[in-house]
Amino acid sequence: GAVVSQHPSRVICKSGTSVKIECRSLDFQATTMFWYRQFPKQSLMLMATSNEGSKATYEQGVEKDKFLINHASLTLSTLTVTSAHPEDSSFYICSASLPGLADLSYNEQFFGPGTRLTVL
Amino acid sequence: ILNVEQSPQSLHVQEGDSTNFTCSFPSSNFYALHWYRWETAKSPEALFVMTLNGDEKKKGRISATLNTKEGYSYLYIKGSQPEDSATYLCASPTGTASKLTFGTGTRLQVTL
Numbered sequence: 496g497a498v499v500s501q502h503p504s505r506v507i508c509k510s511g512t513s514v515k516i517e518c519r520s521l522d523f524q525a526t527t528m529f530w531y532r533q534f535p536k537q538s539l540m541l542m543a544t545s546n547e548g549s550k551a552t553y554e555q556g557v558e559k560d561k562f563l564i565n566h567a568s569l570t571l572s573t574l575t576v577t578s579a580h581p582e583d584s585s586f587y588i589c590s591a592s593l594p595g596l597a598d599l600s601y602n603e604q605f606f607g608p609g610t611r612l613t614v615l
Numbered sequence: 616i617l618n619v620e621q622s623p624q625s626l627h628v629q630e631g632d633s634t635n636f637t638c639s640f641p642s643s644n645f646y647a648l649h650w651y652r653w654e655t656a657k658s659p660e661a662l663f664v665m666t667l668n669g670d671e672k673k674k675g676r677i678s679a680t681l682n683t684k685e686g687y688s689y690l691y692i693k694g695s696q697p698e699d700s701a702t703y704l705c706a707s708p709t710g711t712a713s714k715l716t717f718g719t720g721t722r723l724q725v726t727l
Contacts, residue, residue, distance in 0.1 A: 499658065527713075538619070539704070539717040554714075588659075592713075601647040603661035604715065 497523050499591050501607030508579055509615055516574045516610045518589030524569035525591035529604065530562075533586040542587075545572040569594075579614045586611050619707050621718035628695050628725055635691045636721040638705030642686030646708040649715060650679055650690055654701040662690075662703075695725040 498521040508514050518528055526547045531539040543564055544552045551564035561583075563575040572591075576583050588609035592602050620639045628634050640648060647666045653659040663672045668683040676693045692699055702722045706715040 529715075531717075536719070538719045539706075541714055541716075544714070590659075599713070601664050601666050603649060603664050605661075606651075606658040608656070608658045 497591070497593060497605040499525075499589065499605045499607040501589055501610055503610060504608060505611045505613075507613045507615065510580050511578055514576045514579055514612060516576075516587055516589075516612075518572045518574070518591070518607050520570045520591045520605070523591075524594050525572075526569060526594050528566060528572040528589055528591045530564065530572075530574050531588045531590070533588065533609075539588065542574075547572075576612065579612070581614045584612055584614045619705060619709070619716045619718040621703075621705055621721050623721060624719065625722040626724070628723070630696060630725055630727050632695050632725075633691070633693045634695055634723065635689050636703065636723075638688045638690070638718055640686050640688070640705070640707040640716075641709055642683060644709075645683045645686075648681055648683075648688050649706040650688070651704040651706065652701045653704055653720070659704060690721075692723070695723075697725050697727060699723060700725045 500519045502517045528545040530542045532542050533539050541554050542557045545564045545566040547566045547569050553559045566572040586609050590604035590606040622637050649664050650662040651659040652662050663679045665681040670681045672679050678691045681688045702720040704717055704720045706717040709716040
């Protein structure tokens with residue numbers, strides 16, 4: 496099946512530093528990847544849609560300068576949390592759809608295992 | 616219903632019990648309903664994607680039904696096993712076809 500990896504699984508950083516999270520599709524090419532954030536006891540919230548070779552599309556309320564997304568290849572999307580602060584502490588998880596099917600509502604998404612970010 | 620909602624929030628059953636939980640979603644502009652199983656420290660894994668009103672899907676001991684007119688889906692687990700312990704998420708595209716809105720999940724714990 497389609498496998499998505501995510502690295503790192505856990506990161507602790509000091510306030511003001513930047514943190515990069517990688518999302519890789521291991522056995523398929525993903526032209527579209529999605530980044531979600533989950534706060535405790537809340538649902539997965541879509542942050543942005545990452546498109547290979549073009550700018551990401553951010554959801555309302557998500558600062559694009561704060562959460563930099565780069566989808567430079569068909570198998571890698573990165574999320575950089577810039578100048579992280581304690582309120583950015585959360586669980587970040589990515590997903591990908593099979594190529595050509597990302598816009599279809601019935602197409603399942605393949606998720607990475609997520610990254611737990613703690614900002615001190 | 617404006618958002619995707621799930622109930623109960625958590626469930627604790629004994630091995631062998633059958634159980635079910637609910638996902639409610641906006642019935643207008645319906646595209647699809649997704650069910651995912653999310654085991655601790657692993658990636659969420661798709662169980663079902665359902666699109667047709669009245670649809671019923673089955674995978675082993677797990678099955679799901681869909682009512683798009685009233686905006687709900689049920690997930691059933693027959694003869695629960697400890698390995699069924701996980702959080703079960705449902706999601707539906709709201710707004711646009713490709714963007715999933717998730718419920719908060721039902722956390723199932725099956726004990727011996």
